[in-house]
Structures are given as structure tokens and as C-alpha cells.
Amino acid sequence: MLVPKLFTSLKSYSRHLFFKDLTAGIIVGIVALPLGIAFGIASGVSPEKGLFTAVVAGFIISALGGSKVQIGGPTGAFIVIVYGIVQKFGLDGLMLATIMAGIILIIMGLLKLGTLIKFIPLPLITGFTSGIGLIIFTTQIKDLLGLKFQNIPPEFLEKIPVYIENIGTADIHTVILSAVTLLIIIFFPFLTKRIPSPFAALIAGTLIAYFFNLNIETISSKFGSIPNSIPAPSFPEITYSKVYDLLGPAFTIAVLASIESLLSAVIADGMTGGRHRSNMELIANGIANIASPVFGGIPATGAIARTVTNIRNGGQTPVAGIIHSLVLLLILLFFGQYAGMVPLCVLASILTVVAYNMFEWREFKSQLKMPKSDVAVLLTTFFLTVIFDLTIAIEIGMIMTAFLFMHRMAAVANVGIISKEFDENLSDKDVPAAFPADEMNIPDGVVIYEVNGPFFFGAASKFKDTLRATETKSRVLILRLRNVPAIDATGIATIDDIHDGCKKSKTFLVLSGIHAQPLFAAEKAGLINKIGEENVKGSIEDALIRAREILNAV
Numbered sequence: 001m002l003v004p005k006l007f008t009s010l011k012s013y014s015r016h017l018f019f020k021d022l023t024a025g026i027i028v029g030i031v032a033l034p035l036g037i038a039f040g041i042a043s044g045v046s047p048e049k050g051l052f053t054a055v056v057a058g059f060i061i062s063a064l065g066g067s068k069v070q071i072g073g074p075t076g077a078f079i080v081i082v083y084g085i086v087q088k089f090g091l092d093g094l095m096l097a098t099i100m101a102g103i104i105l106i107i108m109g110l111l112k113l114g115t116l117i118k119f120i121p122l123p124l125i126t127g128f129t130s131g132i133g134l135i136i137f138t139t140q141i142k143d144l145l146g147l148k149f150q151n152i153p154p155e156f157l158e159k160i161p162v163y164i165e166n167i168g169t170a171d172i173h174t175v176i177l178s179a180v181t182l183l184i185i186i187f188f189p190f191l192t193k194r195i196p197s198p199f200a201a202l203i204a205g206t207l208i209a210y211f212f213n214l215n216i217e218t219i220s221s222k223f224g225s226i227p228n229s230i231p232a233p234s235f236p237e238i239t240y241s242k243v244y245d246l247l248g249p250a251f252t253i254a255v256l257a258s259i260e261s262l263l264s265a266v267i268a269d270g271m272t273g274g275r276h277r278s279n280m281e282l283i284a285n286g287i288a289n290i291a292s293p294v295f296g297g298i299p300a301t302g303a304i305a306r307t308v309t310n311i312r313n314g315g316q317t318p319v320a321g322i323i324h325s326l327v328l329l330l331i332l333l334f335f336g337q338y339a340g341m342v343p344l345c346v347l348a349s350i351l352t353v354v355a356y357n358m359f360e361w362r363e364f365k366s367q368l369k370m371p372k373s374d375v376a377v378l379l380t381t382f383f384l385t386v387i388f389d390l391t392i393a394i395e396i397g398m399i400m401t402a403f404l405f406m407h408r409m410a411a412v413a414n415v416g417i418i419s420k421e422f423d424e425n426l427s428d429k430d431v432p433a434a435f436p437a438d439e440m441n442i443p444d445g446v447v448i449y450e451v452n453g454p455f456f457f458g459a460a461s462k463f464k465d466t467l468r469a470t471e472t473k474s475r476v477l478i479l480r481l482r483n484v485p486a487i488d489a490t491g492i493a494t495i496d497d498i499h500d501g502c503k504k505s506k507t508f509l510v511l512s513g514i515h516a517q518p519l520f521a522a523e524k525a526g527l528i529n530k531i532g533e534e535n536v537k538g539s540i541e542d543a544l545i546r547a548r549e550i551l552n553a554v
Helices: 006-012 015-041 048-066 076-110 122-145 156-165 170-192 198-210 220-225 240-272 278-294 306-311 319-341 344-359 361-367 372-388 390-412 456-470 489-504 514-525 528-531 539-554
Strands: 414-420 446-452 476-483 508-512
Touching: 006 048, 006 319, 015 076, 015 122, 015 306, 015 319, 015 344, 048 278, 048 319, 076 122, 076 240, 076 278, 076 344, 122 156, 122 170, 122 344, 122 361, 156 456, 156 508, 170 278, 170 344, 220 319, 220 344, 240 278, 240 306, 240 390, 240 476, 240 528, 278 476, 278 539, 306 319, 319 344, 361 372, 361 476, 372 390, 372 514, 390 446, 390 456, 446 456, 446 539, 456 489, 476 489, 476 539, 489 508, 489 528, 514 528
Parallel strands: 446 476, 476 508
Antiparallel strands: 414 446
């Protein structure tokens, strides 16, 4: 149903719900403040762009989304891809890629692909999120330690030797402040959970640097002052060559946004007992990613940590998410100039904790005990993300997953022959576990083949191999499909080829026990007309009766 949750929530809205949403929205807005600034800087853009994203995209995702409690904005998952786009294509390229990703997300929602996103395997998600976590951490080491060199190399393997060479330039004041900030983030929740620990660390770290007059790098010293207004809308230059070059990065942004947003919505459903509208969520994310760059922002999606914070603080409806974006807007308008005082090492400490949570090392470790094929997807996606590129990692990970799925579907498919005398060359696994042939009273001149499992292209190949291995002369060939829940074009083509071969050898083909999906697909392809409706039977008994009729007639 393509109706925003806000519309249905407002039908029974009350003052009681409003005050719950107000409290949650204010708290989440405070949480989003340091994260928005930190994500902006880590993504290779100016800090205010993270705030613009949280305000504009956060408002749209809550107002038009398919979840009651989803909070949208910039997230750590985008840092790597955004940084790469900015370095290669500049800010105009980032704007165009984000708008293209928004269009892709809207199309995905209109095509109702939201449910399919949920079937992306866990090893693939864990592989690239853990890889992103490691990359985020490596990009923060310079600010975390106050190292004295200019530019961080873009490639992971190039960063390590540069850090080792410059470790002697670390600033003691920066290191101490980073350590204090980390300790506040970790231990502050034990004192109180009413004030978010990242916000407490941001305030405390800034005050320490100010009152002790520490000579360390701050937002204003590196980026200048933060503007106290949302910029006027602007649009990138659009050319065919730019669109072509940015199609891959745009697709990656869209996939990341869809996965993270729907994963966050599923987690929220588990905590609240609600049910989100996945396709509406994709459309809302698409609109948000079109609007965000127009108003100076970066890619956005549903944010898991902020959504959980919203729920734990009493958020009930999308109004809480709208309030969160308005709180950020007010902070930007009236207190934006003070954000320039924030030390970069404080933001680096906050992002270090974000990176640690993204790495999911416990989940990573547990998945190493899974089947080898899943471990291969996990490690391949992880190392490709870290060493090469997130776009490549997702593409190759998806291809590997698809091939593994094909292999498993072929593996579960079992094709065998049922006759009075089984071929001695067939192994036990080729003989279906059905009732014995003599109890079926199979007449001479009749051979029965049974397919168990989905009749896809992998099974079709296996079926042809079985036919060749058990080739026997018969007057009637019965193809038993009682255990075939689904069939694809290759499966239909295989049966069609069998029918053509039967006609050449003057053998009749009879189908038995075909289910709804294979029957509908075969009818649509014209296969049933070729075989003849009289040769399609609902049970093996009826198929054997038809076989006897054929034998008596010839």
C-alpha cells in the first residue's frame, strides 16, 4: 500500500501521543547533531552538509515514509561511497549521483521491489558493513591522534604506511582529548540515559578544549564558520557522459539506502510490534535523496541507531521524526556559529564508536562458522570493500550470491526414473524415494521420470543428463511433476525439447501431478496445447490409465 504512515497515524492522533513524540524528537535531534557534522566531514564534504541532510531528508523520510518510527538522515554506510564520488567527480558529481539514486529508489518502490530487498543474504550485508566500519576507522586515525600531514590517501592499503611514517607527529593534547571523549561515550550511559552520550561527549570535549585553551584543530580552523541557514536550491549540470559515468555509484547509493532503510524498519517493527510499508519507504527515501542534494545535502537513508533511540525514548508516530528535523533546523539557525568550536578529534572519537558498531565483529566471527559458500561471500565482500571499492564489492557479492543460489537450487532438485527394472548405472540418489515400481503396476512400454524440487535451469541440465543415462525405448513417457513447486523458462523449454524428441521417436509424453505455477507457465508458453490437454493428468494413477489407453490404441 503506497500510503505514508503519517497519514494513517494522524487519524487517531492525540495530545498524549504528541508529547511522547515531542520528547523523543528533541532527544533524537540532539543525537543527530554530532553525527550529522561528523558524517559530513568524514564523507569529504563540509560539516554543514551533514546537517542539511538530516534536516531536509529527515523531514521527508518521516513525513512520507512507510514506518511510524523511522528516523532518516546521513549514515556511516555512505561515507565510503560519498568520499570516493567527491574525490573523482566533485560536488556536482555527488549531487547528480544522489539525485539519480533517488530516482532509482522511487522506481524500485513503484515496481514493489521492497519485499525483494529483504532477501539479500546476511553474509553480503555483514561483509560490506564490516568493511565500511574498518574504512571509517582508518579515515579517522589522523584526527584522532592529531597527526601532522596534509591529505589522507584514498586507498586503504596506502593509508597504513602513511600513518606509520607520521606516527611520531602525534599531538599529546589531541590524543588525551580523544581518549577522554571515547571514555565519555562509553561510560556516560551508566550515569544517565536521558542525555545521549555522543552529545554529552561533544559538549564536554568542546568545553575542555576551550577552557584549557588547547591548540588543536577545530571545525572552524579547517572548514571555516558553519552557515546558519539552509541554502537556496541548486541543480547540477546534467549531461549524457556524466549520467553514464555516475550510473554505477548511483546504483550503489540506491542499494545501500534501500538495504539500510528497510533493515532499520524491520528492526523497528520487532521493537514496536508494528508493520512497515516497504515500498512506500523506498519511495520516501527516493524523494529525500532527490531533495537533499538540491538543498546542499548528501545521500540519506533510514538510520538504525537514531531509529532505535527514537523508539526507546517514546516515539510513537512519524511526528517524532519531523520534530527531530525541526530541532536540528533550530540548532542550525540559532547555534550554528558555535559548532565551529568543536575539535575534530572529538568528532573522530564519535565516528570511531560508529565504526566499531558497524564492524559487528561478533556477528562477523559467528558467520565464519557458517557453510563455506556463505563464508566465501562474507570474506569476498569484506575484502573487496576494504581494498578496492564498495561498488565492486556489492556487484561481485550479488553475483556470487546469485550463482550460489543457482547451485543450491540445482542441488536440491532430484531427477530419477521409476520403472520395473532400474538402470544399474544409476546411483541410489538418482532413484526417487517413492513407492516401489511393482506397486504402481507400470505396464510394459511405459517409463516414468520424476522431478523433485524447483525445475530451474540447473535442474533442467540434471534432467537431461538423467535422460541420457537411462535412455530406454518406450511407447509412453510419463513425466511426474508432483514435487515441482515452480518452473522457469529453461524448464519449460526442456519439456518442450523432450516432447519434440518423443514425437520423432513416436513416443507419447504424459504429464502427471503438475502444480498451479508450472501449469500456468506451461499454458502461457503454449506447451499444454502442444502436448494435448488429454495428456496432462492430476495424478500418477490417471496418468497410468492414460498410458494404457495409448498402448491399447496403437
